[in-house]
Amino acid sequence: MYNGDEIAVKKLHHLVGLDDKAFDSEFRNLSKVQHQNIIRLIGYCYESRHQYVKLNGELVFAKEMERVLCFEFMEGGSLDHHIADDSCGLEWPTCYEIIKGTCEGLNHLHNSQGKPILHLDLKPANILLDKNKTAKIADLGLSRLVASTQTHKTEVVKGSQGYMPPEYIDDNLISMKFDVFSLGVIIIKIMDGNMGRSRCSEMGSEPFIEFVCKKWMTKLRAKSGYSSDEIDRKCMKKCVEIALRCVVADRNKRPLIKDIVKELEELEDEINKMSRSSVQEAVIPTCLLLIRPWSCASYLSQGKIYQAACS
Known part of the structure; x- marks a missing residue:
């Protein structure tokens, strides 16, 4: 507990080159990151002690350091627990x-801190959900602050298998496009489960987009009162298209996260215009017209709102 609130505690493994000064500096920088889609870093503690450890078969007296990071507690757990082989639950x-x-949180890391902050290990296990299922990017304690948007070469192996881009696997190159690649893999898994990437490779881009949209639309149409096919399909298609551009092998052809966020904002504007047009055509009672435009996702429930208002 911290100030009456539950917190999550994460013990860090030893990281080569991360001494007390570097750790303290990185923590202070990351603790300044404040965004609704980034987990809040509350504090840290560490303990150092000397003990005998084996080195090359011999006992040596060495200093051992344990570091612990403290975060806000997320009741919804991690995203990976909701993703199965063929679907997201x-x-x-x-x-x-x-x-x-997730896109907005990553954009904040890359573009709102002066120096870009690269996550380098973005994956469903590091996207946590609060009680309202709001996504928050976690594990910032192992990220890297860079002085520019240029590509860098690193000797330290980081990242998780399946989420690392080819330029890192082959040449240890890191840039903001590293996180963009990881984001693309995550979106594909949300849209089509853990088998999504292999299925996309087998089917090709356009058939895969059609397959994913059809699968989700079938699921949605099974619900009573559902009535927003055009809007939902537009959102689904845009998400898969973005994901496929994020995972192309040539990093120069991947979009920047700021451009992805701009695309989603433009999509929201388009959906809001469609929402207002639908409201006018349906001649909804005046009281409903006072409701502010629906977002892309919340629009999904308008069919039920209409039904309730007219009954």
Whole structure:
């Protein structure tokens, strides 16, 4: 507990080159990051002690350091627990909000801190959900602050298998496009489960997009009162298209995260215009016209709102 609130505690493994000064500096920088889609870093503690350890078969007296990071507690757990081989167990509005929130959080890391902050280990296990299923990027304690947007070469192996881009696997090159590649893999898994990437490779881009949209639309149409096919399909298609551009092998052809966020904002504007047009055509009672335009995801429930208002 911290100030009456539950917190999550994460013990760090030893990291080559991360001494007390470097750790303290990185923590202070990361603790300044404040965004609704980034987990809040509350504090840290560490303990150092000397003990005998084996080195090359011999006992040596060495200093051992243990570091612990403290974060806000996330009741919804991690995203990976909701993703199966063939699907995501969450509803489509929630999935869309998770995709959008993850993009906005990553954009904040890359473009709102003076120096870009590269996550370098973005994956479903590091996207946590609060009680309202709001997505928050976690594990910032192992990220890297860079002085520019240039590509860098590193000797330290980081990242998780399946989420690392080819330029890192082959040449240890890191840039903001590293995180963009990881984001693309995450979106594909949200949209089509853990088998999504292999299925996309087998089917090709356009058939894969059609397959994913059809699968989600079938699931949505099975619900009573559902009535927003055009809007949902537009959102689904845009999300998959973005994901496929993020995972291309040539990093120079991947979009920047700021451009992805701009695309989603433009999509929201388009959806809001469609929403207003639908409201006018349906001649909804005046009281409903006072409701502010629906977002892409929340629009999904308007069919039920109409039904309730007219009954």
